[in-house]
Amino acid sequence: MARHAAPESGITKVYRVEGFTCANCAGKFEENVKRLPGVLDAKVNFAAAKITVTGEATIAELEKAGAFERLKVRPDTGDIATGGNSGKARGAAAFLRRHGSLLAGAALLAAGCLARLALGGHHPVTAAAFAASIVVAGHRLFRTGLNNLFRLDFDMRTLMTVAIIGAALIGEWTEGAVVVILFALSEALERYSMERARRSIRSLMELAPREAPVLRDGREMTVRTDEIEVGDTLIVRPGAKIAMDGIVASGTSAVNQAAITGESVPVPKSPGDEVFAGTLNGEGLLHVRVARLAQDSTISRIIRLVEEAQEGRAPAQAFVDKFAKYYTPVIIAAAALIAVVPPLISGGGWLDWLYQGLAVLVVGCPCALVISTPIAIVSAIGSAAGRGVLIKGGIHLEQLGAVKAIAFDKTGTVTQGIPRLTDVRLFGESVDRRDLLRIAAALEHRSGHPLAAAVTGAAREEGIDFPGTIVDNFTSVTGRGIEGETEGARYRIGSPEWIRIGTDARMEGEWEAYANRLRGEGKTVLAVAKDGEPVAVLGVIDEARPESRGVIGKLHELGIRKTVMLTGDNRDTAAAVARQAGIDDVRAGLMPEDKLEAIRGLASEYGAVAMVGDGVNDAPALAAATVGIAMGGAGTDAALETADIALMGDDLGKLPYAIRLSRKTLAVIRQNIAFALIVKLAALLLVVPGWLTIWIAILSDMGATLIVALNAMRLMRVRA
Template sequence: MSVSKAAETAANKTVYRVEGFTCANCAAKFEHNVKQLPGVCDAKVNFGAAKITVYGDATIAELEQAGAFENLKVTPDTPARAAEQAEREIAKEPFYKRHGTLLSALLLLAFGYLFRFVNGEENLLAILLFAASIVIGGYSLFAVGLRNLLRLEFDMKTLMTVAIIGAALIGEWAEGAVVVILFAISEALERFSMDRARQSIRALMSVAPKEALVRRNGQEVVVPVEDVVVGDIMIVKPGQKIAMDGVVVSGSSSVNQAAITGESVPVSKTVDDEVFAGTLNQEGLLEVKVTKLVADTTIAKLIQLVEEAQGERAPAQAFVDKFAKYYTPLIMVVAALVAVVPPLFFNGDWGRWMYLGLSVLVVGCPCALVISTPLSIVSAIGNAARHGVLVKGGVYLEEVGALQAIAFDKTGTLTKGVPVVTDYRVFRPETNANELFAIIASLESRSQHPLASAILRKAEEDSISYSDVVVDDFASLTGKGIKGTVNGTTYYIGSPQLFAELRHAGLSPEQAQQIQSLQNEGKTVMVVGTQTENLALLAVADEVRESSQDVIRKLHQLGIKKTIMLTGDNEGTAQAIGKQVGLSDVRGELLPQEKLDFIKQLRTDYGNAAMVGDGVNDAPALAAATVGIAMGGAGTDTALETADVVLLGDDLTKLPFLIKLSRKTLRIIKQNIAFALAVKLIALLLVIPGWLTLWIAILSDMGATLLVAFNGMRLMSVKE
């Protein structure tokens, strides 16, 4: 369900964690009960993340009363509480403590069969042991089932309660006890499989430290992360995890960011570089200025978004929810007809057909069907997050698998987004290339042009000192270049057109040919010279990512019909890069509105189309695409908030993995739904020859639940 806008704006919004959910139906019932509370405007349960969002005012006692039918425990959702709960879940109580009731019921059942074997079928003590097994093992089931029956609410617990009471009434005490125990085992396995699927997010919660070493008033003190404020200086020693998001103010080190971005290779960090909570400082001592509170860190934001995503219903799940709504009452009607029609109209045996009717009730229990989709979605989204891909909901997970066309922005997506000097050629052999480059760098250090940084970076890489070069009469020639005087000689750096204006001769044919060749490769060319001669040329380009060509090739292998680059860059540069990476189409010199129009056309032509961009400049196109995919969302709130999918590590290679994971998720969901329904149908067909028993009914239901759960959990192991 979607929370109404009125409720969202008019009421307080509070998020709570919930312990004790056994199934999706129980979660739905809890949501319904909370909505009935006096001070609550609306509520939304996230079964995948085991959370509830309450719009309005309700105490924890009231919420726990609403979940009393399942003995639910409710706690406020804070980072500290979340981490504590994660640790509790990871280190649970011993098996016998958690399942003592089930073990007791199983023991009573075993003794019942032993007494019946020794003393015969109608042994009173055996019947009492079976009855005790039913009461002890099914107490919580009956408490809910009977209440539902009185309210005419039909869910799986209602079905099971009616079936077990019916079995006792017709004297099938042993089979009633077996059904109770097998149903309890089925619920325990369902809970276990959901816990396993949530584990990847719980592991993330416990990644960030609970305390930080900060410098205050000249003293280094250890404080809880909740007490750290923006602006604090945090000390991170080698081998320690970084507790808060911040910027390095002193020191350098390599940091393992796998917990956030999925990158396996550590990243070098030095002054002014951003670091994230939960990442591991490997080598040097770092002093970090804290930039975000604990609740706002990248990892906290990531956990929140992933949990919200796991709660979003995918189209397949919406179908299952709608189907289950009509399915359960239908099963009740079918079971009643099986029990009543043959004895009334065909002279059948009442005892035999009542038994078959009860078996139909049991086999109709929709456990496998209900768990089939949410378990798969939770497993897949958790796996994606572990690999550095944030998928914002089941609907996007499904849509990624159906993509036919993908559009890419150029800068920062297919390219690195950082200009570099690719060519430096002096025209005369006797020219000292390093001395000339020092003059070029000194001039560019005074420039505001975006490409100047590339020249200065190359000077640093090649250890060319330029700070001692004295420049006089520096001037910027708007739209053309720069000039300045060094040792009495005036140097010019700018476009080829600048030199055509300076001198009638301009460029020689050979120089013009070199420039044309470099421009055809998608590079920006600058000429260096004086009033009388051309001395050198520089070519600067935004380097193509090493992975881009391989990613595009893999996408075509996966059956993506069209890969297109949409960029505002000039057509020549766009075509050169498109050819280099192997795109099927390239469009250059586009305005944002034109990019938007192209995305709309792609959706018309191909049905499902994605846009991959930086999440800021490409916002309109990202919003118009079937799926908007943002690059490099780690630490970028805009990308995390606006895109449907975020590649956290700025890593394009995650895109083929995401498509593969999405398609496998779709296959498994379809398999699970088909299998769950097929098992029910086959078991129901056994009614015709009269072969269906309570044993077969509950085993078929439990078997289907188990297989569906394990099939869905396979999505946690999908690799790149």
């Protein structure tokens, strides 16, 4: 179809949509919106009940495009704090609007059944009651089905419309009415199951308060969260929910972050610590300096990413969509052949075979098949989000289950990411210990490397004032170390190998022996050189996470054939940590490009490979892996945006859960597809002896849809 001339404006807006009954109807709505004048493009997210429109269209035009479903459209403001209760306020009205026709049609069906018992099946009153039931409960179905039929667009509603009209024409009023009611009931069940699957996201939307007490100009006032600005100070009383992302300015408490990170134990918070909107304060009073607007909070970003993830189609879903595209015309052709060919051959029985053809149309309705994959994907992604695992698309969920090898970064992934300075050994007399720590901390203060915190932390603990130390010509060499000039000398801090290359003096045997001893203890060694002369060795330890050995064991039990540590650290240090964690292989001294090559090598050997890292330094490896998994996504922009999956609570223990969920989802999808097809085939085989009835057809279709939906919702009960 020719498209309307596109306007210059390419503005994109997102709208919430109320009233979707099925995925197929969502597709119709999308096509209708694309045909609107001024619309460049439109994309419906059925799972999130949203539409993204590029171009210009009014809400009235959008609702007209969805008039066949009586869809209601409203702007998506992105304000999670105000979106939680509107559905409850309009609950009764929405229920009647959605199901009023079904209830009235069911009442008329009941009246028709009573009339049949009292007056007989062929009495005009009986036929009138059944006809009224068909019209009242099926008018929306017929409107869409007939429009589709005139456009030669054969979908499930077209099938049902032809079947019901055919039943009426051959005098099967009772079965026609039953088919309408059961089809409407089937759609209601499908809608209910999708609503259940979306509920985990809605529960996130309802976490953040709609208003909060704020200190402004020395006075406390209650302000709507969408009016709170960055820099405002929130007053968070004991037992209250935190309304905005921010930094604790004063006070200490323990905060329950389970809704965001999945952590079951409240996390201690003190000045300088980050807190998230929607989390629950414990017994302390906190003053929190707001760091993000409501629409930019961690919980808002999680919701947006999960909704986008639900929109992305997994390979299994793409297969089903393509299959259904050809499946429906085949069913229509088969029904026509069944209705025409046997009576032509036998020379009679037209009504009987026409009835069989109509039954084939009903049983061929692909409701269960179409819903089999999206409801499983939505259930799994929504459930995972509620347990602190953000999966950014059905394709990543599916790929994770196929992973056979997993590579881990060391610092902050296998280890706790909290390095401590444990050893300081001076060589020579050109600098004393406190001066060395002050200068080293002044340089490391300018570095973003995780080990820098160990040096600066140790200096603070000893009361050494380093921020005032002036450093000139500071440079950082990725994977090697840092250097800079201060107090008339040039200092270099980094790996002993790098220091050796950059110094005039050769490494003394005593120095090397000391460094090797530290490495054998699982410590990272930093060498310090002054004007080209080695002057000190620092030992830093970042211990393996207590849960890491158990996690690696579970991964092997799940069939992961290879676990590898990829790190820029020294091999001896990395090997000591790997032994603690139970990791199979260690590849140390790697630059970012080396990690990338290692991932490619693992992929060529094992096929699907996952990389677990921090989402920043490991970006090339995360991108090259089949599935990139970031640690500690909560509040981390880079982790949320770059990884395919984010473990929100910095909890490595969620990795086996994510793999189990992925495999369970794939199993459920396969079960759903197989079950839907087997039920269809079994019902169609009843045509051979002439046993297929419209009753059996609609019950098989509705039953398959219900069982497929219930099976998919089992994914919500997979435990972390």
